[in-house]
Amino acid sequence: MKEFFRKGLFAVQNIYKALPVRLLPWFRENARDLPWRKDKNPYRVWLSEIMLQQTRVEAVRGYFLQFLEAFPHIRALAEADPDAVLKKWEGLGYYSRARNLQKAAKVIMEVHDGKFPETYAEILALPGIGAYTAGAISSICFEKPTPAVDGNVLRVTARMTDSHSPIDLPAVKKEVTGNLEKIYPAGSCGDFTQSLMELGATVCTPKSPHCTACPLSDICLAKKHGTAAVLPKKTPKKQRRKEEKTVFFFTCGDKVAVQKRNAEGLLANLWEFPNIPDVLSADAAVKAATAFGVLPDAPTKAKERIHIFTHIEWHMTCYYIPCRNTPSCFVWVKQDELSQSIALPTAFKMFLEDDDDRI
Numbered sequence: 487m488k489e490f491f492r493k494g495l496f497a498v499q500n501i502y503k504a505l506p507v508r509l510l511p512w513f514r515e516n517a518r519d520l521p522w523r524k525d526k527n528p529y530r531v532w533l534s535e536i537m538l539q540q541t542r543v544e545a546v547r548g549y550f551l552q553f554l555e556a557f558p559h560i561r562a563l564a565e566a567d568p569d570a571v572l573k574k575w576e577g578l579g580y581y582s583r584a585r586n587l588q589k590a591a592k593v594i595m596e597v598h599d600g601k602f603p604e605t606y607a608e609i610l611a612l613p614g615i616g617a618y619t620a621g622a623i624s625s626i627c628f629e630k631p632t633p634a635v636d637g638n639v640l641r642v643t644a645r646m647t648d649s650h651s652p653i654d655l656p657a658v659k660k661e662v663t664g665n666l667e668k669i670y671p672a673g674s675c676g677d678f679t680q681s682l683m684e685l686g687a688t689v690c691t692p693k694s695p696h697c698t699a700c701p702l703s704d705i706c707l708a709k710k711h712g713t714a715a716v717l718p719k720k721t722p723k724k725q726r727r728k729e730e731k732t733v734f735f736f737t738c739g740d741k742v743a744v745q746k747r748n749a750e751g752l753l754a755n756l757w758e759f760p761n762i763p764d765v766l767s768a769d770a771a772v773k774a775a776t777a778f779g780v781l782p783d784a785p786t787k788a789k790e791r792i793h794i795f796t797h798i799e800w801h802m803t804c805y806y807i808p809c810r811n812t813p814s815c816f817v818w819v820k821q822d823e824l825s826q827s828i829a830l831p832t833a834f835k836m837f838l839e840d841d842d843d844r845i
């Protein structure tokens with residue numbers, strides 16, 4: 487707030503007021519041709535917004551079309567086998583998004599008679615939908631003046647007002663949302679939401695913003711003050727926690743051992759190769775293998791890989807161990823069917839790659 491008075495609240499409000507007239511014509515001329523923009527069907531818009539969280543547009547394109555082919559409407563998603571839904575999400579990461587999509591589809595079938603709810607409050611109440619996604623669906627599909635404020639929009643607004651407040655503070659998001667609510671253009675709410683997103687994604691990009699091509703260049707304070715390169719500010723991040731693991735790629739003939747992860751927590755309900763905390767030597771890994779009940783031969787190779795999640799890093803050593811039995815504590819899947827039959831997250835899928843090895 488202090489910052490507002492320093493720069494002048496009046497100036498900031500005028501910058502916000504100028505947005506619709508600059509952004510709407512620019513968006514209508516420059517919008518990218520994206521598969522989820524073909525119509526304003528809330529199921530498609532919802533699916534695209536969930537997929538696009540933490541994920542690049544180019545990575546989402548293919549997944550979006552394949553997911554829709556498998557589950558073309560809300561009923562199909564609600565009634566699908568949960569493993570089939572995770573399988574279609576395989577490789578996209580952040581799997582709780584897929585689980586919540588299906589939970590929300592069930593709520594829509596049971597509570598809203600299969601019709602996507604139209605009010606912001608009802609949309610926000612669905613599993614896996616936060617303020618950003620509810621604002622996006624409600625404005626794009628139902629023409630409501632509900633801002634969708636994500637990192638892209640916060641970057642644009644921080645720069646255009648030359649705000650040095652950390653954009654990850656809830657108070658900053660609240661302030662930006664309030665300022666946008668006041669200037670939503672009746673009849674063009676959906677396009678306005680998308681124009682802000684589009685500007686952040688294609689012009690006011692995190693690195694090297696294209697100020698000369700920007701429809702806000704004549705009112706942008708960061709451009710005027712030369713501060714775009716250092717904005718937006720964020721609070722310093724905590725270091726990720728490192729976890730070490732030994733992973734076992736047990737094979738018996740043409741089969742490989744897998745197990746299902748817990749129903750709660752990281753990568754819940756997905757499949758994995760057996761693993762234990764800590765990094766073991768090859769000899770110690772063979773000893774540990776017998777504790778699972780397998781009759782192991784010597785490892786044929788080992789691979790070291792790091793997989794990075796938002797708050798955790800897994801530092802993994804995987805031993806490839808032929809076995810002489812198939813204990814029932816694991817599910818034994820044919821190796822050539824592994825990638826088609828079960829949802830294996832990228833953290834484990836990388837051990838299927840036929841690349842360098844040691845031992």
Ligand code: SF4
Nearest residue numbers: 690695697700706714
């Ligand atoms: S003028 Fe530059 S810094 Fe300002 S909003 Fe446009 S791209 Fe971003």
